[in-house]
Amino acid sequence: MPCPHVVCKVLREAAEIAQLYRDQCRFPALCRADVGPVITSRYGGQYCNVYTEWTQRDLERNENVKFCRQYIVFHDDKSVVYSGPSGNCTEIKGELLSVDSPSGDMKAVLRESTIKGEDKQFLEIWHKNRKLKCLNLTTLSKHGKVYEDDQFGCMVWSHSETHLLYVAEKKRPKTESYFQTGLLADEEETIKTDKKEETGQQFEYYEDWGEALVNKSSPVLCVLDIEGSNITVLEGIPANISPGQAFWAPNDTGLVFVGWWHEPFRLGLKYCANRRSSLFYVDLASGKCEQLSSNSSAVCSPRLSPDLCRIVYMECGVFGPHQQCNRLCMYDWYTKQTSVVVDVVQRAREDGFTGIYSSMLSPRCWSADSQRVLMSFSVTPILQDLLVVDTSTGEVTSLTSQSEEGSWNLLNIHRDLMVVSCSSPNCPPDLRVGFLPEKGSESKMSWVTLEETQPQADISWQTLNFSPPPEEDNSQYPGLDFNAILLKPKEMTAGSKLPLIVMPHGGPHSVLVSEWFLSTAVLCKMGFSVLLVNYRGSLGFGQDNILSLPGNIGTQDVKDVQLAVDSVLKQGDFDKQKIAVVGGSHGGFLACHLIGQYPEFYKACVARNPVTNLASMIGTDAVLMHYLFIYLFMYSFIFNFLTAQLVTHMVVFVPQVKTPVLLMLGEDDKRVPSKQGIEYYRALKALQVPVRLLWYPGNNHSLSKVDAESDGFMNTALWIIQHLSL
Numbered sequence: 001m002p003c004p005h006v007v008c009k010v011l012r013e014a015a016e017i018a019q020l021y022r023d024q025c026r027f028p029a030l031c032r033a034d035v036g037p038v039i040t041s042r043y044g045g046q047y048c049n050v051y052t053e054w055t056q057r058d059l060e061r062n063e064n065v066k067f068c069r070q071y072i073v074f075h076d077d078k079s080v081v082y083s084g085p086s087g088n089c090t091e092i093k094g095e096l097l098s099v100d101s102p103s104g105d106m107k108a109v110l111r112e113s114t115i116k117g118e119d120k121q122f123l124e125i126w127h128k129n130r131k132l133k134c135l136n137l138t139t140l141s142k143h144g145k146v147y148e149d150d151q152f153g154c155m156v157w158s159h160s161e162t163h164l165l166y167v168a169e170k171k172r173p174k175t176e177s178y179f180q181t182g183l184l185a186d187e188e189e190t191i192k193t194d195k196k197e198e199t200g201q202q203f204e205y206y207e208d209w210g211e212a213l214v215n216k217s218s219p220v221l222c223v224l225d226i227e228g229s230n231i232t233v234l235e236g237i238p239a240n241i242s243p244g245q246a247f248w249a250p251n252d253t254g255l256v257f258v259g260w261w262h263e264p265f266r267l268g269l270k271y272c273a274n275r276r277s278s279l280f281y282v283d284l285a286s287g288k289c290e291q292l293s294s295n296s297s298a299v300c301s302p303r304l305s306p307d308l309c310r311i312v313y314m315e316c317g318v319f320g321p322h323q324q325c326n327r328l329c330m331y332d333w334y335t336k337q338t339s340v341v342v343d344v345v346q347r348a349r350e351d352g353f354t355g356i357y358s359s360m361l362s363p364r365c366w367s368a369d370s371q372r373v374l375m376s377f378s379v380t381p382i383l384q385d386l387l388v389v390d391t392s393t394g395e396v397t398s399l400t401s402q403s404e405e406g407s408w409n410l411l412n413i414h415r416d417l418m419v420v421s422c423s424s425p426n427c428p429p430d431l432r433v434g435f436l437p438e439k440g441s442e443s444k445m446s447w448v449t450l451e452e453t454q455p456q457a458d459i460s461w462q463t464l465n466f467s468p469p470p471e472e473d474n475s476q477y478p479g480l481d482f483n484a485i486l487l488k489p490k491e492m493t494a495g496s497k498l499p500l501i502v503m504p505h506g507g508p509h510s511v512l513v514s515e516w517f518l519s520t521a522v523l524c525k526m527g528f529s530v531l532l533v534n535y536r537g538s539l540g541f542g543q544d545n546i547l548s549l550p551g552n553i554g555t556q557d558v559k560d561v562q563l564a565v566d567s568v569l570k571q572g573d574f575d576k577q578k579i580a581v582v583g584g585s586h587g588g589f590l591a592c593h594l595i596g597q598y599p600e601f602y603k604a605c606v607a608r609n610p611v612t613n614l615a616s617m618i619g620t621d622a623v624l625m626h627y628l629f630i631y632l633f634m635y636s637f638i639f640n641f642l643t644a645q646l647v648t649h650m651v652v653f654v655p656q657v658k659t660p661v662l663l664m665l666g667e668d669d670k671r672v673p674s675k676q677g678i679e680y681y682r683a684l685k686a687l688q689v690p691v692r693l694l695w696y697p698g699n700n701h702s703l704s705k706v707d708a709e710s711d712g713f714m715n716t717a718l719w720i721i722q723h724l725s726l
């Protein structure tokens, strides 16, 4: 018999929930910041402009709008003297990429516009108050579409400001069938090339780089000579690598870039930092391409120091977990020596440092004297701190440990002026600037807020640490802990109990930090408590924690989540009959496992693009290596992988399920085939378990288009309200 008590009041009306969601959507997120050149006023004062770009969901227009706002920052090179906005927000439309030249005099913009129903790309060069040039890249047809993604994309001015570097899809040959030859005779270039090569290639399959990189197959490095309006597609790069994240070498002698190998085939790159890749240099005079980093690891985010002498980059192992603890490496341009500045950390060090887990460094990350590197990442796997690394000693110091709790994000640093954003589960992102203190004085860091946000008084949050009981300890990696973030509505009627929504993250090698999340904030404001669990295998606890999960998927992670829930329930604030579980991707896998392994416990389940059949992950473009490694770790590779033990954990425990399940699937998901969700839906239907499937066309794995995300949120909330009988 459940004990009688009052359940806390939860907002139930769809219109009111939608209004709450709409209100919370009004908090924008920062996506970029640039620091302009120093200007000296006629009275001797120094100032610079800080340019920022933000995104915000526009529910009426059903799009994520992007806008910019600039700020003026007067300073004395050590501290901010005065700052404030210069003008209002301006929406940015049609700009795919933009970048100011180093002097700040020029600006390059890649613009997309639809003319007579056809998408065209234009490259514009602006000088002061006028547009100098506009090149129609589509008509010029030197290459395919320009890449604007974070993985490969870049647009970089040469140091001399005479050339512009970018990445685009390689031009594909025109093709014709064996039976309609001659149609291409007017195509000059086609005549010049070997005709045989193109005949019969109409239906050639081009592998792409997978989830969120669809149609990105063979990137090429392109250089625009601004004066002559000439575009050169660089040659000399090995045909079996895809270049990206490129920049100009010292003195503009060549280009440095990351190259991802195509073998065994193009493994999806999104969420997978472990794909074999190296740092390369291509010399512009000789066309010779040289490999600068190891042959057997994965690298990303190379950044050149202001004195143009050294390049830092992050490196991790290949074939292992899809996200791991990184090594911070440094390549000396002149001695050609590579050193490891910060190594992989197996377990938390005595000072609490657990390693580097950034997926990307900010566009600039060096201190002005080229001695220190700045980065933001989770130091304890809850708080995302701002850290400064001394490249000569490898010493890591926090810049934010003295500040309020939350997650800090370094947007940029230039001439030691940092632009950062800070948020927490009850406070949307703000915008701050501050000068990097001298070495040894990091604790004296002082911030000036350019855009303030108020903490939401009705949400409280705390972090919780868990140690698994001896029977759940990992024998190979003993003594590992994990943690969770618990959000609660602040106002609770005395004697009443809260409904609880459990949310394990996806990945599985990912982490939930104490930052602002729209959905959890709205759920909490509605009256729900939310538990975000970083089970063993999450990032931020050291490499051993990550390695403890492969081979134990479906058991260790499931038990950790359940332990966290059981421990939280002991607090006594929660109604044990009103618990729901929500998860996406691997988090969806865990949600489906939890309702299968604890059939009476969860009263509602929502799974977004869940992995429900590991057997069918084999052969999917992006996941093969990743999942084979994770799930088949304990089993011999491929030939005998279908052991009874494995099958138990591969297809989630369907027959035991009683919990009503809401499934949300993205039609274009390249990471977890939507076929799996449909199979799971049919299995639950056959078992007469209440199940509903929402199908989102035009959405990939992230289900992040504004209409899909908002519809997904509303249906999640209403499904939980219905099945928790609230």
Ligand SMILES: CC(=O)N[C@@H](C)C(=O)N[C@@H](C)C(=O)O
Pocket (backbone or CB within 6 Å): 270, 271, 272, 322, 505, 506, 507, 508, 510, 584, 585, 586, 587, 611, 626, 671, 672, 701, 702
């Ligand atoms: C590596 C990867 O994409 N794994 C998926 C199964 C997954 O869980 N993705 C996470 C990152 C997500 O939240 O989408």
